Amino acid sequence: MSVNEAVGTVPASEVIEEAPDRRRKQLSEGARAERRLGWALCAPAVIVMIAVTAYPVGYAIWLSLERYNLELPQDIKFVGFSNYAAVLSSPYWWQALKVTAIITVISVAVSLVLGMLLAMVMHRTLFGRGTVRTAALIPYGIVTVAAAYGWQYAWTPSQGYLSAAFNNSAPLTSEYKAIGVIILAEIWKTTPFIGLLLLAGLSLVPEDLQKAAKVDGASAWQRFIKITLPLMKPAILVALLFRTLDSFRIFDNIFILTGGNNGTGSLSILGYDNLFNALNLGIGSAISILIFICVVVIAFMFIKGFGTAAPGTDIGKR
Amino acid sequence: MADIVLDQITKRYPDGALAVDKISMDIADGEFVILVGPSGCGKSTTLNMIAGLEDISEGELRIGGKVVNNKSPKDRDVAMVFQSYALYPHMTVRQNMGFALKLAKTPQAVIDEKVTEAARILDLTQHLDRKPANLSGGQRQRVAMGRAIVRDPAVFLMDEPLSNLDAKLRVQMRTEVSRIQRRLGTTMVYVTHDQTEAMTLGDRVAVMRSGRLLQVGTPQELYESPLNLFVAGFIGSPSMNFLPATAEDGKLRTPLGDIPLSDALRQALERSDASRDLIVGIRPENFEDASLVSADARREGITFRATIDVRESMGSDVYVYFATELGNSLAAAELQELAQDSGRADTGATGDTLVARLDAASRLQEGEDAELWLDARLVHVFEPGSGKNLALGASPAASPVS
Amino acid sequence: MATAATTSRQKVGWGTANLVVVALAMIPVLWMVSLSFKTPAAILDPSYFPSQWTWGNYSSILSTSQFIRPLVNSIGIGLISTFIAVLLACMAAYAVARLRFPGKSLLIGMALLIAMFPAISLVTPMFNIERSLGLFNTWPGLIIPYVAFGLPLGIYTLSAFFREIPWELEKAAKVDGATPFQAFVKVIAPLAAPGMVTTAILVFLACWNEFLFAISFTSTLASRTAPASMAYFSGGSVFTVPTGPIAAAAVVITIPIIVFVLFFQRRIIAGLTSGAVKG
Numbered sequence: 001m002s003v004n005e006a007v008g009t010v011p012a013s014e015v016i017e018e019a020p021d022r023r024r025k026q027l028s029e030g031a032r033a034e035r036r037l038g039w040a041l042c043a044p045a046v047i048v049m050i051a052v053t054a055y056p057v058g059y060a061i062w063l064s065l066e067r068y069n070l071e072l073p074q075d076i077k078f079v080g081f082s083n084y085a086a087v088l089s090s091p092y093w094w095q096a097l098k099v100t101a102i103i104t105v106i107s108v109a110v111s112l113v114l115g116m117l118l119a120m121v122m123h124r125t126l127f128g129r130g131t132v133r134t135a136a137l138i139p140y141g142i143v144t145v146a147a148a149y150g151w152q153y154a155w156t157p158s159q160g161y162l163s164a165a166f167n168n169s170a171p172l173t174s175e176y177k178a179i180g181v182i183i184l185a186e187i188w189k190t191t192p193f194i195g196l197l198l199l200a201g202l203s204l205v206p207e208d209l210q211k212a213a214k215v216d217g218a219s220a221w222q223r224f225i226k227i228t229l230p231l232m233k234p235a236i237l238v239a240l241l242f243r244t245l246d247s248f249r250i251f252d253n254i255f256i257l258t259g260g261n262n263g264t265g266s267l268s269i270l271g272y273d274n275l276f277n278a279l280n281l282g283i284g285s286a287i288s289i290l291i292f293i294c295v296v297v298i299a300f301m302f303i304k305g306f307g308t309a310a311p312g313t314d315i316g317k318r
Numbered sequence: 319m320a321d322i323v324l325d326q327i328t329k330r331y332p333d334g335a336l337a338v339d340k341i342s343m344d345i346a347d348g349e350f351v352i353l354v355g356p357s358g359c360g361k362s363t364t365l366n367m368i369a370g371l372e373d374i375s376e377g378e379l380r381i382g383g384k385v386v387n388n389k390s391p392k393d394r395d396v397a398m399v400f401q402s403y404a405l406y407p408h409m410t411v412r413q414n415m416g417f418a419l420k421l422a423k424t425p426q427a428v429i430d431e432k433v434t435e436a437a438r439i440l441d442l443t444q445h446l447d448r449k450p451a452n453l454s455g456g457q458r459q460r461v462a463m464g465r466a467i468v469r470d471p472a473v474f475l476m477d478e479p480l481s482n483l484d485a486k487l488r489v490q491m492r493t494e495v496s497r498i499q500r501r502l503g504t505t506m507v508y509v510t511h512d513q514t515e516a517m518t519l520g521d522r523v524a525v526m527r528s529g530r531l532l533q534v535g536t537p538q539e540l541y542e543s544p545l546n547l548f549v550a551g552f553i554g555s556p557s558m559n560f561l562p563a564t565a566e567d568g569k570l571r572t573p574l575g576d577i578p579l580s581d582a583l584r585q586a587l588e589r590s591d592a593s594r595d596l597i598v599g600i601r602p603e604n605f606e607d608a609s610l611v612s613a614d615a616r617r618e619g620i621t622f623r624a625t626i627d628v629r630e631s632m633g634s635d636v637y638v639y640f641a642t643e644l645g646n647s648l649a650a651a652e653l654q655e656l657a658q659d660s661g662r663a664d665t666g667a668t669g670d671t672l673v674a675r676l677d678a679a680s681r682l683q684e685g686e687d688a689e690l691w692l693d694a695r696l697v698h699v700f701e702p703g704s705g706k707n708l709a710l711g712a713s714p715a716a717s718p719v720s
Numbered sequence: 721m722a723t724a725a726t727t728s729r730q731k732v733g734w735g736t737a738n739l740v741v742v743a744l745a746m747i748p749v750l751w752m753v754s755l756s757f758k759t760p761a762a763i764l765d766p767s768y769f770p771s772q773w774t775w776g777n778y779s780s781i782l783s784t785s786q787f788i789r790p791l792v793n794s795i796g797i798g799l800i801s802t803f804i805a806v807l808l809a810c811m812a813a814y815a816v817a818r819l820r821f822p823g824k825s826l827l828i829g830m831a832l833l834i835a836m837f838p839a840i841s842l843v844t845p846m847f848n849i850e851r852s853l854g855l856f857n858t859w860p861g862l863i864i865p866y867v868a869f870g871l872p873l874g875i876y877t878l879s880a881f882f883r884e885i886p887w888e889l890e891k892a893a894k895v896d897g898a899t900p901f902q903a904f905v906k907v908i909a910p911l912a913a914p915g916m917v918t919t920a921i922l923v924f925l926a927c928w929n930e931f932l933f934a935i936s937f938t939s940t941l942a943s944r945t946a947p948a949s950m951a952y953f954s955g956g957s958v959f960t961v962p963t964g965p966i967a968a969a970a971v972v973i974t975i976p977i978i979v980f981v982l983f984f985q986r987r988i989i990a991g992l993t994s995g996a997v998k999g
Contacts, residue, residue, distance in 0.1 A: 031373050037900045038821030045812035045871050046827060052868030053834050053842065060845035121741055125734045134985055135742040138749060141981035143929050145947040146970030150752040153963055161751065164766035188748060196989055245836045252931040268840040272936065275844050284844035292841040299836050371891050392897035404888035408910045418896035
């Protein structure tokens with residue numbers, strides 16, 4: 001109930017602006033019922049979302065300021081920012097950040113290009129369109145962990161067909177090759193999603209524009225660069241934002257493929273290891289908060305780049 | 319059955335925009351009133367406020383003598399037909415028509431009876447068990463009407479109910495709506511942007527513009543005695559021609575020639591101490607091919623020469639379009655706005671093209687330098703700033719908005 | 721002649737592209753299937769197809785609660801989470817799409833934020849919270865976060881569906897005498913049913929796929945889900961990797977999803993794109 005009220009009073013700027021008492025009186029029975037219904041309908045969702053995210057993050061901020069090791073439950077003490085100092089001065093954090101950034105940038109860039117190609121194939125293909133779409137949905141639908149095992153065995157020497165095809169190599173045991181395999185697995189899994197999003201964007205580009213450009217003498221490549229891409233910008237930006245943030249929290253593939261060994265651990269792996277191997281809640285919480293800040297920064301940069309095209313901004317208007 | 323009283327009804331949106339500005343109107347029990355105006359004039363907002371779908375910011379709304387400002391739609395006993403018909407796609411025609419009664423917990427037998435009766439009136443009996451998707455546009459429209467009829471409400475509200483139909487069906491349904499309203503005798507408020515629909519349907523027509531009610535009256539009153547420039551230009555098709563004019567020496571000096579002022583008009587001009595710059599309005603039918611006008615009649619007007627641009631033969635009459643030199647019109651701004659508002663910038667309401675509706679016997683040809691006659695008795699004179707019709711003192715039928 | 725030649729060349733070109741797409745999508749999947757049929761001896765043979773076929777891997781995982789129990793957990797937790805998330809999302813999405821009330825933009829912002837939320841940031845604090853509330857290693861311990869993360873997806877997808885339903889239908893319902901709640905239940909909800917199915921599919925896929933929470937908030941078979949259980953499979957001895965059983969388990973948890981995806985293909989595509997592109 002308190003959440004319900006909080007949601008009601010915090011952003012009620014329009015009410016406050018013009019004499020709240022008078023306006024409240026003027027609201028007809030219908031408008032009041034509408035408000036009440038609005039709050040009542042949103043309340044459960046809001047409560048769950050706050051309970052599972054806002055509250056734990058707040059709690060994590062508190063924990064991150066404490067020395068709190070599960071193995072030493074008596075030794076809990078407020079230590080200020082020293083957990084952050086410990087994390088930020090640790091090479092593990094920077095290594096994990098580097099790995100995460102490499103994986104994110106490469107996998108998003110490559111899967112964006114491949115996704116575009118896939119979208120073109122799905123959009124333009126003359127026959128077998130259904131088959132292609134179905135095939136493309138399989139990597140999307142498959143459980144990441146299951147696919148990751150497939151990749152792992154495929155690259156295991158004397159077991160896997162891919163390893164055998166590349167001279168019985170063992171890429172998962174060396175840092176950069178392993179990261180390459182992880183990126184490959186990511187790309188395979190996520191390209192269809194991007195392809196489908198871009199396909200939706202592509203189908204919003206009017207066929208007549210393409211025809212007009214053709215009549216105007218534009219080549220296929222010029223049509224793509226000058227007509228298709230600009231019109232698809234919103235779809236591309238949405239796909240980029242969601243994929244980037246999704247890729248930034250990469251966990252499943254690394255956990256299965258390398259377990260984070262050989263310097264292949266991402267930030268998520270670092271946070272997980274810290275909790276379950278070091279059992280250090282203070283440090284773990286500091287890592288959580290730092291990752292959260294990274295994500296907020298990325299999202300902020302994207303949304304600034306989006307301008308008004310940010311997802312969700314037009315919901316209120318309509 | 320109920321009367322509706324709108325008393326200073328105002329709609330102001332939270333951002334401060336004024337959609338409807340102090341509208342007052344009495345609608346008698348059983349009356350058929352049309353709200354007409356260009357898009358964005360507030361007519362649909364007004365209708366929605368009567369229905370209870372939008373809040374009334376200020377003013378009082380009474381239906382059947384009871385103040386209903388704060389009542390939700392279901393407690394107002396109104397039925398509404400929407401532009402898109404808003405038929406429930408997942409229900410059959412029968413369920414659509416019975417939905418309101420079902421919500422009101424009417425016994426099933428009564429619902430069946432009323433639905434059957436309404437379906438019979440609207441010729442929908444054989445479609446009762448079909449879904450809206452399987453109906454034609456006209457049938458859907460009738461289902462929407464049926465949904466309103468079965469409820470036997472105090473008031474029917476119609477929001478552009480015919481504008482999604484093709485031209486022919488629209489004319490047909492117009493008669494149908496009129497017939498049903500007369501048969502049921504239920505008070506009806508009908509919103510349209512189409513002045514022809516307004517003129518042919520309503521007992522009374524209310525013309526709105528920019529949230530304000532400009533004039534309420536019978537179609538004839540609006541046509542003959544428009545209170546202002548906007549109503550004059552909006553009502554009538556083709557619409558009224560407007561020309562700049564100046565009053566000098568008891569005459570109106572216009573690009574077509576000097577028009578003698580009647581005494582009444584002269585007095586009205588003096589009373590209103592209007593500036594000498596005026597706008598003259600002439601209905602297309604007040605022109606005539608001079609060669610068809612008797613010598614007696616000629617004296618009641620003036621003749622002038624003009625080159626015919628376009629001739630359109632309509633069978634019963636002939637429309638001719640001709641140009642005049644307007645000079646740099648004093649009233650250009652006012653006229654332009656009017657043209658934009660009424661969406662007929664290109665039909666002769668403004669610009670230097672005038673339209674005349676001549677007798678079918680006229681033999682004027684395109685490109686001909688023709689002599690035309692204009693009936694000076696029927697000229698309207700407007701004040702440019704306020705748009706007020708100064709000639710109204712002369713005509714007794716005026717019914718200004720109180 | 722010339723045009724005929726280009727179109728047939730185009731046909732070949734697109735046909736090849738199609739084949740490449742299908743092959744790239746299928747090869748890793750078929751590899752898993754192939755592995756799952758290999759005998760323990762054949763596992764050490766890197767050829768793509770098994771030289772000897774066996775059902776042994778399947779019978780071994782399907783005869784042990786090590787896998788059956790997690791499968792039941794996955795199904796149960798997935799279904800319950802989906803049901804709750806769609807129900808709550810449906811209510812909130814309707815309010816977002818249709819009703820005017822202060823606080824709406826806050827709700828939309830919050831949903832967007834959660835859609836982008838790094839799950840790992842929750843693992844440490846949630847782990848401690850769940851332990852103290854006794855939710856650790858229970859079904860609700862996973863259902864609650866799954867619902868929370870399913871909600872943004874659900875709210876976005878469903879509000880896109882709700883917005884497609886014409887406004888006038890609700891106005892008509894109101895004039896017909898329906899309360900806002902009746903308008904929702906009798907008019908809007910039936911029309912949004914396809915949207916709800918789509919949303920349910922997407923949310924269920926997400927729950928079924930989830931791994932980080934599943935290994936962090938569970939410790940025994942009581943609540944461990946199928947993907948998490950695979951990490952705990954053990955071979956015959958410490959030194960044998962249980963490749964065959966893991967492959968079989970991967971196939972078992974993948975097959976229903978593939979069937980599901982094929983069956984609801986159209987809806988999944990519609991849902992994915994309506995939520996993301998238009999929303």
